[in-house]
Amino acid sequence: MGTTLKWFFLIFILVLLFLINLSFGSVDIPLIAIFRMLLLQEAENPIWTSILMDFRMTKAFTCVLAGSDLSLGGLQMQTLFRNPLAGPDVLGLTSGASLAVSLILMSNAVSFTFFSTGTPWAIAIAASLGCVSVFIIMLAFSSKLQDNVSLLIIGLMVGAGTSAIVSVLQYLSRAEEMQTYMLWTFGSLGGLNWNELLVLTSILFIGIIIASASIKSLNTWLLGDLYARSLGIDINRSRFFIILSASVLTGGVTAFCGPIAFVGLAVPHLVKLVINTSNHKVLIPAVLLGGAILLLLCDILTQLPGNNSVLPINAITAMIGAPVVIWVILKNKRIDV
Template sequence: MKQTSRFTLRLVIVTLLTVVFFVADLLMGSVSIPLPEALKILFGSGLDSTFTYIILDFRLPKALVAIYVGAGLSVSGLMMQTLFRNPLAGPFVLGISSGASLGVALYTMAAGLVFGTAAVFATGALGMVFAAIIGAALVMLLTLLVSLRVNDTVSLLIVGIMFGSITGAIVTVLQYFSDPNTVHNFLVWTFGSLSGITWSEVRIITVCFAIGIVLAFALVKNLNAMLLGENYARSIGVNNKRLRIIIILITSLIAGTLTAFVGPIGFIGVAVPHMARFGLSSSDHKKLMPLTALYGASLMLLFDIVSQLPGFHNTLPINAVTALFGAPVVIWVIFRSKSKKSAF
């Protein structure tokens, strides 16, 4: 009873924090907008055209995507850590992020060498998005083919890391032969950004995110069974190979889509699940899944606020902010794991 009330309290607090950070993300930035004016605009009665444009066409889609990125990558990380039984596994461990990066690199640099930089830039950001989706999908297909032949999750983890190394090497070669302007365009994408998202792109992200999250929550019982080992899961009727494929598909859908539109966002998927576990004294995914999603959403909104440097006209790369948060958490996880082992 005490654990249930503690979980409910945390759920309510994190939900309220998510709402607060969402509103703050709409109000804060290079141009501060009063709360009453923002509420009028959201409810369709605002008169200031400048504030209306800033909120409805810029900040609102950006805040929604921040929620999708935080919740989607965090839930993907939770599933990866359960699947591989590794506290440092994340949504990009199967090379999905590297595949998306390779797609963008081929589009911006290889296509630039063949057709010219001007022709590539003329297609705008939409071409980069399609390239990232195709790159992530190809790596996902390769991973799925390997998962059909490999029964050991550790071996699959190593294969995913090797895929990432191969794609990283190809990207490095492309950078070496490309002109500085093209390399700069690719590097800007790798920094990660929530800005410049249009409503048509938000709709695509929303559909992919909704499908992935619904499927992830549907796997709660199977994920709980995986915690006790694959042999136990098999004994209660869980098809481990099929479950592994489904988790890979869900992670690829969520992480691949988000990476395509906002760039590779690091550390969120690794760090946030541990924040949800801390103090919960339970590994039940019925509790962990919603907490992880809400923690990720609230933190990503907070990071977006910090990256905008409220009151200034400059914006920090979102990857820099997430790394400043995520790296210490990963270090804490490593030391915490070592201390637990030394206690036995």
């Protein structure tokens, strides 16, 4: 299959899954009616228009944006650390967001009743602040460290520390508070409105700009620090912008959708099976498409046919992502950290 044909294949799959995603839901809407509404024609049932535009369309776009965000962040982290098992949350950003959200939803456990306002925007702001806080901490460490391996280990330790605090809060909190927090950790793609989608789109746009400006340094990072220095790459500056891009992308998705696992880890490997290249000028757009495709597929699989129940998105992403991780380990025989 030629390269051009592969690109058309990815775009075709994306459009197809987008339309299939719009047709899935508890209310049966004929596919022909969906096409008419997309062409701005009047629907037979006015309720269908409201369901399509205010829920299904926003959910489908959330899948596209969140999948692209996480996949691009994962690609950058795997390149920076030269570790195929590095994901977008490897720096502890997701754990920082989880800690901040747990302080909102389970703050009664530490007698901070004032903060127990679990509105969607309060949770989004808290998650953003948690990601930003961890990002600042990691930047402080990166300025002191000369190698990425040490930074990776510190990121894992920061994540472990924040997770420990969350565990203490869970132990001290009431059952209903813990349940609310647990539901958030399952991830959700269906709760965004058009204004929140605009914010998520802006985050993706910023991340793409930074990643595109870092293409040269990303390509040189593949061969290590010394090679990058020999080509005149400013190591500290390059690392700062790569971490900034991944942090913005991961933090934005976590803020609005919760912690969605495995997408950023699995997609770069799956895309490289289709687009066989290590050039980030090609990989970045391919990974953006691949992430959107995977999360659309996962969202479709969460909706049980003939049943109004919806599975947690993280359950499906784990079912797909875990075999990919096993395959990566078997393929590489050993993982250098």
